[in-house]
Structure formats: C-alpha cells, structure tokens
Amino acid sequence: MSKCAACPDVINDDSFMECNRCSCKFHLLCTNIDKCELENAPVDFKSKWLCPICLNKQPKNDNSCKPVRPSTPTGMADMTFVNTRRKIQNRTDSDPNIHLSSTSDAGMQNIREIIREELRGVATKSQLSQILSEFNDFKNSLEFISEGFDSIKNDLTAANTEITLLKKENESLRSEMHSLRLRLNTFDQLSRSSNLEIQCVPERKAENLITIVQELGKTVNFNVNEKDISYCSRTAKLQSNSPRPRSILLKLNSPRTRDCLLAAAIEFNKKNPGNKLNTGHLGISSTKVTPIYVTENLSPENKHLHAAARKLAKEKSYKYVWIRGGRVYLRKTETSEAIFVRNEEVLDKLNRL
Template sequence: MVGTCEACKEHISVTVKRIKCNLCSCMYHSDCVGFTGDSTQARTQWKCPNCVAAARKGGDNSNTPVRVDKLNKIQRSVCDDSDDALSKRDVTKELTDNSKLLCRFENILDSKLKTIKFEIVEELKTTIFAEIKSEIASLSSEFSQLQASYSQLQIENDHLKNDLRVLQERIDASDDQVSDLRAQFGRQQQQARINNLEIVGLPQTSSESPVDLVLKIARHAGVELKQGDIEFAHRVQPQKTITGRPKPIVVKMKNRLCKDNLLSGLKRKKGVCTKDIGIEGTEKKIFVNEHLTPENKQLLKATKTLAQQKAYKYVWVRNCNIFLRKNEESPALNIRLEKDLSKIK
C-alpha cells in the first residue's frame, strides 16, 4: 500500500494506477479523478480538483455544504464505477493469473512426479535385482553345498553297501559253516545212536524190567537175542510230555546186526502189540523204531507231511537215514537236511 485516496478514502494498492497532486501532495486513484495522461510532464504538473478550484476562485470553497455534498456524490459515483470496473478486471486478471499459475504448477508437479516415479522405479529395479542376484547366488551356493553333501552321502552309501555286502557274505559263509557244524554234530550224535532202538507205547509198571521187555519183543519177532546182546535198556524223559502216555524205552544193542535183525523180524510180523508180549489189559500197539536225534525226528515229521502233500507213497528210515519214494519205479531220495526237502516235487 502507498497511501489513501483523498476522493474515495480507500487504500491505494501498488497494482492500481494512481496520481499525486503537485501542490498538496495528496494521492488519488487515477480513475477517481479521471486522470488519463501518461506523460511524465502531465503527471508532474497535475493538480487535484481541490487545488484547481481554490486557484480559480481565489479562495477555497470546498467546504461549502452543497459543494462538498456534490463533490462527495461525484467522487462516490466515480469511485463506485471505478471500483466495479477495477474489481472485475482484478478478478479476471487474478483468475487468469491463478489458472496460468496452476497450469505451471501442474506441469512442474507432473515433471517432478515423473522424475520421482522414474527414480523410484529405477531404484526399486536396482534394489530388487540386487536382492534377487544375491538370493540366487546364495541359493546357488547352498545348492552346490547340497550337491557336495549328496555326493559325499552317495560315496558313504556305496561304502556302506559294499560293507554290508561283505558282511552279508560273511554271515552267509558263517551260516553255512554253522549249518555244516550242526550237520556234523547231528551226524555224530546220530552215529552214536546207530545201534539204538526206541520203543514207544509200551505200558509202564513199577516192577518192570526193560531188558526183559526187549527180549519178549525179540521172541515175538522170531529173533534169537541174548541178554548179553543188550548193552542197556531204560526209559527216558521225552521232550514233550503227554498225559497218559508212557515214557519211551531206549535200547542200545551190542552191534548193528542185532538191531537190524530185530527190526526185520518185527517187519515180517507186521509190528507188535501188548498182547503179543503177554501184557494183560486193553490191547495197544507198540512201535519199535530207530533211535533218531530230536532234529532228525522233526525232519522225519516234515518229510512225511510234505510227502503226503506231494503224493509220495513211501517214507522210511534205514540206519538212521530218512528216505522217501514216490512209487515203486521212482528212485529213493535221501533227506539229510531241511534244505533237502526242496527235492520233493
């Protein structure tokens, strides 16, 4: 602001045209006093209406009520019209300026935003790509470590497989050795019983003599057998006790010939029963067999079961060896071990 207009009493803006009286130095709006001159001389020699009136009449009558009133009305009318025109121009100019300013702001803002957006995108790309590359490098390193670990595990696994194979071979060899040893031991045990007989189903009494019972069985079989031909005869405890079944009697002959003769005689007689040797009571069948080891007894039982399933007609024991034959024309099979049962087709 540069002052107050003496005509309209309003403040004079720096953007509004104004004029100064060269006599009284009062400031006026150019529109309020109708000043249109633009030259420097006109402006420096301009006198306000009050000073002009005072100079023309030789005195100042500006304070006359009628004159003052008219002057005030004129000044108010001029000021109102000037204010309206000025306000419209100012508003239009201000709106135009604001619109241009807004456009400039928008352009500048768009430019800045594009720049910022580009920088952000580039920064994100750089950052993300760097992180991805770092992650890929890390994963590649881990994958390489896993490959190395896997290769090491494969090598260790191959070694373990080889060790296991060697160990299995040793176990198989040991099993074969154990089987051979058991077979040798079983054959030795069976060889020690080569002259023995086992009598099953013979009733047991408190006053019996096993040797006398064996001699009675020999007489029934038609075999001449002396007491001296029997080394011993006694009852033994079976592996599995069955209630009501008497203990078997084990007899050891002097030689194999005595044993074979007794078995042959009983075969001709088709067996023996309690009545044949003078035992009273209910007649019961007596079984006289070669004295087999417990393992060979189990093997004989399994052989009989399988032979029945495969329709083999004959199963027998000779000299403590197990044989079987499918029919009269087929060859005899010797079953020494459990694996020999695979021969039965």
C-alpha cells in the first residue's frame, strides 16, 4: 500500500503509474491518463513512463528551454500531470500558441508542494470535521452514561441507607422479641407454680386419677385431700408414637402444697434407693414394676432446655441434673458448684470446655 506523490491519498489498487526513474507512484486520475487509453497504449508504455519532474529534467537537443517531446504517443504524454491541459493533437511543434514558457525545476517543485499542501489541508479539515463530529457524539453518549451512572449511584446509596436502617430496626425488634419471649416464659412458668407432673403411670380404662394421687400421697407420707386438688388430668403426648404413657397433670390449690408433696416424693426416694417410687406402691397391677417420677410442671421452653441439659450431662459426665422452681441446674460432682442453665448459650459454653 503506497501513497500518491501528487495527492495525500493512498493507492489502494493497481490503477497507478510508476515513474521509471524516481519510482514515485501516481493515481491515474492525478496523471490525467484514462484507464482505457492505458489499456490501448503500447506494451512498454507503462514501464518507460516518466513523471513530469523527471520528464522536465531530460536534456534538450537544442539547448533551449523548450520541453522535450516524449517518445510516447502525444495523447499519453499530454496527460501525465493533473494540472496540465490536454493539447490539441493536430497542432505542430512550430505553432507559437502552444509554446510553453520555460519553467525551472525549483518552480515545478514549488508548484507540486503547494498542490500537495492544499490537498493535504483539505483532507485534514475533512478528517478533523469528521473526528469532531464523532467526538461530539462520543461526548453526548458519555454524558448520557454518566447521568445514568449517577442515578444508579444515588439509588444505590439510598438503598444502602435504607438497608442499614432496616438492619438496625431488625436487630432492635429481635432484641425486643427475645426479651418478650423471656418474659412470656417466666409468666408461663409462674402460672405452673402449683402444678406437678406424675410420669410413667400406666394408663387403664375407667381409671380414677384422684385416687391415684391420694395413693401417691399416702406412699410418700403426705396426705392429699380432694379439696387440695384443683385439676387432675392426663396430658397429650409431645410425640404421638412414644411408648410411654401420658403424664398426669396435677394442679394443687397452692404452690406450698405442691412443694410439700414434691419434697415428700424426693425424700421417699432418698430413703429407699433400692425401692424408689414405682407402680407397685400405687397398687397398680402389671406384669412388670416400672418407676414413677414426680416432677415440676415445666413450660415448653423449659422442657426443651431440661432435655438438652440431660443430653449434655450424659455426654460430659455430669452427675446431677435437677429442677427447682422451674429452673434447670447441673452439677459435675457432689462437691462441685451447681450451674444454673439459664439458656442454651450456657450449654454451648459447657460443651466447648
């Protein structure tokens, strides 16, 4: 890919002329040679062709300043430069009207440079105008993108601010909900302060639960009158497929009565370690004597905590797990300090030890 010596454009095809002497290349249009004329020209015309500058430098036969006629056909020679005019072929060399004024090499070079500069300036202005137009389009596009980015950025900032506020509000609500759960559990447990659970008592048809409770009182040496019982019934199972019988929920007339009956049952088991409270003491006939447990009636949350504490005690070899006043306690050995299990976080800390 070469550049034309007469104009600033690049030669992109094979339609060009190359000077036999200086090897400069020219568009056919710049040399004023028609493509059809070039095809009809002699075979060696293109290989012997000289540009106007090299043609002007050829020696003259009569030492005159008159340009030498080219050896090629007149029609071809007269179209060698873009600024030359076609000459009338029927005029002879002796005609004074067609006599060319002498032009120096420097003058031709100056003319050539002026033409090049003018053409280059026109091309440069056109290119600059196109570049400026593209730059303005790019600037407008960039401003549009920038405005969109600013809008997205503002929306994102507002969303982040709202998310931060929602997180704080969520944390506050969680804390408040946790506090309300603790209070609700406390009130729930206080409402059970007069209740006892009698577990693992076999179920029978047409059973009298009041009689079973009174028989239990006689066994542990604490008299329970019918007027001391406010409510007595079996509770639903937490797990319907459990083989254990439903527990008996006993509501006494006061927390004091409840505590006295519970203390009597605990004392009975201490005095009779080999024959703790069982179905035989209550006069319940069965093929196998099974133990009976008397415990405080816990709220659902405290029951879950008590079950988790018993599991930890089994895994970590804690010797004692008990309930007092609706609270769960652990003790490693007989001489170690009692641990109040306030919540599952306490169990997690003990599990990591």
